[in-house]
Amino acid sequence: MTNYLFYPGCSMTRSSRPYLDSLLAIRKDLNLSLEEVHDWNCCGATEYHSVHRLAAYALIGRNLALAAQQANGSRTVVAGCSACYVNLAKTDRYMREDALLDGQVNEALAAGGLSYRPGAVAVRHLLDIIFNDIGLEAIRQRVSRPLTGLRVAPYYGCMIVRPDPDQRFSSTEYPHELDDLLSALGATVIDYPLKTHCCGGHMTQISPPVAYGLIRRLLLGAEQYRADIMVTLCPMCQLNLDAFQVDVNRHFEADSHMPVLYFTQLIGLAFGHGAEELGIGKEFVTAREALSRIGVAVPAEEAPPPRPRRRAKDDPSLPMPRMAESVEESE
């Protein structure tokens, strides 16, 4: 039983409650113990920095300080929200690099009787924990209801992989952790070109048309690859893609119907938990129809055709460049 400090962040306790519920539901299966950081405060999202830079770091600094105090077994702080994750991680990183910032933040913390030594805690995203610490093998073993036949678009969004201050993910542009995880659950994972593109962030509040444009792109991309659902790992992404889909349709006179679920919810389904328990049904764009496919066998042509090892005599096509993994296969 590995135990971690857990920083839920505002959204997880509110707008993305289903994310939290599904996480709590699968916690035992993953035998993951999460201890909430006591009396944590908001991470400042993308707004606080825009007003008071130092105060923003102090705001986040308080969370780090509390976590460091509470750290007993584990010094790892897990966040489910990408914005919380990046804010906490980045602050720790910058305090490590910039002695002046470190000094000023600590001076501010002192006013509240707190202090924080940069590097005292390690900030990590939930996906990172599940993928790296628990591992796909453990996941596969727990799968009782494989998601066979379900075409999913793995959507990472921005902040989990960028700027990635501690290089925890495979790529800032085209990561594969979520892809691998979902295929481990038996789903058909599409090669989603927009997997790390922007969900619109706070633009829904500042300039809805701009936000709608960004959201529309993502939906189109997923439809282009015939995805049944999009899978996300960030409250903000889920909210924008799901809750605003209606408005997007209205705005573009489109008729997208793309359910957006949290990866924890899919893990839960694959582990055999009930939709209810996983908070499924609370989304605006219902996933009922899509999920009804689970268990239905995939038509053969659905699977991406493997590259032929020997090519037909008359095949004029030129070979594709070998990618890293395929290189390994061949050796």
Next chain:
Amino acid sequence: MSDTFEPVIIGFTCNWCSYRAADLAGTARVKYPPNIRLIRLMCSGRLDPAFVLKALAEGADGVMITGCHPGECHYLVQNYRTLSRYLLLRRLVAQMGIEPERVKLVWASAAEGVHLAREITRMVEEIRALGPLDWPRRLPRPTTVPPALVPEEVPA
């Protein structure tokens, strides 16, 4: 600290990079304080800690050791030896009651005349702030000598 204090700094340079950087600073007419006096070695690897101690003992207020950037040593890797010697020397110097800042290691390629001049200027300021080292040429004798034991003066 009297502002009239002008430190004297001995600089050890590598024939292939920092000495040429100093020459370059010259040809480019870059200005830096005259407090530093440079000695040319073939490589920073030639730097014998004794040179540094000697300089400090003979009245220098600081010593700057310069060499090629790591990985760019003209003798391939010798500046890494300089690095470890410097790191050990700093510890020993501190034990001798000397501020470690008085001994400084600076990497400067043959192209970095301006960089070298900046480093020199910075160091002169730092040493000026530290004040004179003034290491004694000969060690002090007892201060008070009771009459009973005053030795008859000897023609040495």
Next chain:
Amino acid sequence: MSHVAKSPPEKKERIGVYVCHCGTNISATVRVEDVATWAREELGPDGVVVSRDYKFMCSSLGQELIERDVADEGLTRVVVAACSPHLHEQTFRGACSRAGLNPYLCELVSIREQVSWVHTDIDAATSKAKAVLASGIERVARHEPLEPLRVPIHADTLVVGGGIAGIQAALEIADSGNKVFLVEREPSIGGHMAQFDKTFPTLDCAACILTPKMVSVGAHPNIELLTWSEVERVEGFVGNFTVTVKKKPRYVNTELCTGCGICWEKCPKKLVDEVFEAGLGYRTSVYTPFAQAVPKYPVIDEDSCTYFLRGKCRACEKLCPTGAIDFKQEAEYLRITVGNIILATGYDLFDARRIPQYGYGRLANVFTSMEFERLCNASGPTNGEVVLRDGVTHPRTVGIVHCVGSRDRNYNSHCSVICCMSSLKFAHLVKERTGATVYNFYVDMRTAYKDYDEFYQRLLEEGTRFVRGKVAEITDAAREPGEDGMLIVQVEDTLVGRQRRIPVDMVILASALEPRADADEVAKRFGIACSANGWFIEKHPKLDPVATMTEGIFIAGAAQGPKDIPSSVAQGAAAAARVLNRIGMGEIELEPVRATVNPDLCSGCRICNDLCPFGAILYLEDCRVTEINHALCQGCGTCVAACPASAISGTVFSNEQILAQIEGLLLYSVPRRPVAVAAATPA
């Protein structure tokens, strides 16, 4: 019972001091006469018998001053206070030896580059000049007469790398009647140039100008061509290197093989050719990389050959008319002796997969520059047809992306030099072959050198579209109408200040030139150094671009930094000229800056044994002392400084000399008065 440096040199030296005005270069900031007088009056006890100042010491008159004083005043040592030793040390040493004084008994101290030019306060500069002069005087008194080292030069030369630079170097040397060993890792010489179709800016065909040179290399009586071979180790030193070359087994007896080609026509095993065809074409297991390969003999690649993998097949063996196939062949090790070595090991191409947002490897119709070279090469996989990955469709719009992996701190911070021009070349070829619309996405257009910018002009005339901006991403995710099924190049058109999405059928990535993956290893093997970004370091960036810090080892071509064909050829020839000049001299003179072990003091502690990257330090087990090989020693002095027993001494930079120098600098260091100091900023 006191420290070495304080002990006065045994016999009193008669030292002559000469302070140079250098016109006003020095005298404007340093009171030259004052310095000279001071030396005469104050430093008499230190042995100064003559002290003069003169307008231009480097002038013939200035030098004659020295020569006369050596004769009349019986000077035994000379100190000149003038410019940097790197400028005129040789000059004044010359003057001394003309006067019959050993040249190494002369010391040049710099009061120009390191005093008058960098300081403004005249008093401070003058007293610093005095200190510097004093240090020179203390030092020179401890100089010893020396002779330069002379090393004989073996007339044979090793050239590593059979690209255009190596080929040029080999031919130059061989034509002059000297023997050359040319070692190439691949089955054939030719290098990257052999993969190209046309060469900028003249667009003449690469094969047409390269093949003749390759042929003459193959046929040259003075060139021993060792392809499919690698240098295993290098021993010895300038003039006399012993090199071990590994000849990998070809499994083809070159005595019998006629290069008829039946074996590779009949070989059943086809695989993607990752090297010569840049992964865009196929070859067989027994193969020559290309038709005009030199030598013409094929090799069997045991990693893919069915016989080596499964123990059956032997088709080639059965069908070879001359029975040249020999599966029993084993690696051969040749030991050759050469006097000089030229490294022309070339470059690697940046792996575009490292930039995921450009989609290479994921999006079928994104090609690398080398893939495109093969694509439009008449003898390439499509016989020069410019088509999409499907092998049939001709592109209607093509985007060419510059600076892929170059000038980018995430990959390589250097500029790859050739990409702008080759991209222009591609643009022209695409237009010529397909009439497609071509976009060039560039950050800065760099077309320096003869006729290059003219070529740019020509492309502008041809109507190529230029967008100034570093491409942000290439995607197949359609957004606007007209984007479906296309590759969309997303970029800020920085001249308009707007983000643009330009749909194209094909993208060509102008990938960066990178140091060879094994450059570091190779450098170590040959005892030279790589710069921080991985290229071989030349002895001097301007004045000695093809020599290295290691005597007898030269570099040419892209191994020294990104280069186009003309520069590579020029460097190849230059390196050859340097080698020929060595061979001509028969022997070379080396500065006698060397370390020596005093066996009476060496206690054999072996502290120094691992300190010499040139392998000059040798431990004699039997008598338990360490010894230094002067031919290998480069004179860095690291072992001298490290010897705990001071048993190692270094000529020209001995402890005595340096300690005395320190005393000089400090003994006469200036009265400490405030000095106006300008901040360090370029004047």
Next chain:
Amino acid sequence: MSANGKPKFAMYWAAGCGGCEIAVLNIGEKILDVDAAFDIAFWPVAMDAKVKDVQALPDGAITLTLFNGGIRNDENEHMARLLRRKSQILVAFGSCASEGCIPGLANFSDLDSLLDTVYNGVSTDNPDRIRPQYEYEAPEGTVRIPVMAPVLRTLDMVVDVDYIIPGCPPESHQIAAVIDVVLAALRGEMELPPPGAILGAGQKAVCDECERTRGIKKIKRFTRIQHMAAVDPTLCLIEQGILCNGPATRSGCHARCPTAGNACIGCYGPADGVVDVGARMMAAIASVIDSRDPAEINRILDGIVDPAGSFYRFNLAHSLLKAARPAWTAERSH
């Protein structure tokens, strides 16, 4: 020459432990030759003698004086000058007189803290924190004791020295050999060595006499010998990560310590041509550290507890810097 026609011999014990005196007595029967050949003019340890008797002697009356111990107080200095004047041959005998030795390590700290350690240390019961006074009025009159100098100096820093016999203490067989030389010289059978010569020791470093096998040195970690589970009895100690001053220290002791399984402490002083033992050892040790990464190098260096103390154990007072700053600055502020 004295009445009995024998040359006069003197030996004096300044700031030192006295081991040198014992070492001389340790030379066995040879001591009889000394007695036979010399007239012992002044040797407080061996026989009663008065300073005034020495003062009464004409200058240069004493042929050979072995001076051991460093110059730590004004009495030491006084005696040094006196004996210099009265002696033809003045020998700095032992490590204290020539290099400062262990008493020289006091040059790391200022006089005050030294006295504090001695008189108010944990092992001292001195509730009133009493310290000796240089002058004190007793009924018999004023009592004076020698005044401590702020630092310890070696003999050659106070007077000219003719020869040095190194060691802490000098090996008895070496002493015997030196005595033979002097006697032979007195008999006019041979020349005395040139002034400044180092007698009774080798020229090379201790490694020369050390039997341990040595190879290429690449050190990843340093440790103190007492922290080692087992020390390889035949392998060079430095290669085992143990600081050994052998490489820079003069031979002559038959590498006693390394042979006995301990590191050379450096008591025989710098080998020929060595300017500063500390600097030499620093350069040597740092050069064989097997790393190019500053952080790792520092980690490795952390294994060297008290570099200055280890490298300068026997020669701080005679090193280039001679004494740490507090020692002489405290003096200056007086």
Next chain:
Amino acid sequence: MTAFVSLDTAHDPPLNLLESVERATPGHSRLEMCIQCGSCGGSCPSGPDMEHTPRQLFAMIRADMRDQVLASNAPWYCVSCYFCMVRCPQDVHITDLMYTLKSMAINAGLYRDRTGPDLSESFVGYVDSFGRSFELGLATRHYLRHQPKELMGRAQMGLGMLSRGRIDLTPQRIQAIDQLQAILRRARELEGSA
């Protein structure tokens, strides 16, 4: 060397815009290293809607066009996706610089459209008084002020959220709110822009 300087305090010599922006950004922003390649402007999701691409802003900063820079809507359209930052060939900390420009614009009162600043400020308001963000309050307040016509749609969504238990009517307040406020107060003093 970075420092949080009050951007209103007079400097002697006065910092030019480039210096003050760099000083006001934590770490080394490397702004001076920009080579105007445009990989930021090309990567930016909301780039097409910005009055100036980041690249242009940086050029304007170098040209010391203080007012135009701080008045630009570009920073407010930054969605913090960090694409520009990871793709920048010169490793310029673009996203961080956008934050800096926003707060400088607020301090200088130089922005034409209040929407962005208001959103940020009301968000900060809630966090300062409760320690947590309060979506409902934030949204309603924000929409009332800036997208009244959107408000109906929003209201429906709000109800939707409510019915799905995805939003609360009352804000959560952390226990040690005084401690937090003390910390923030001190931070603002240090920042010099209380």
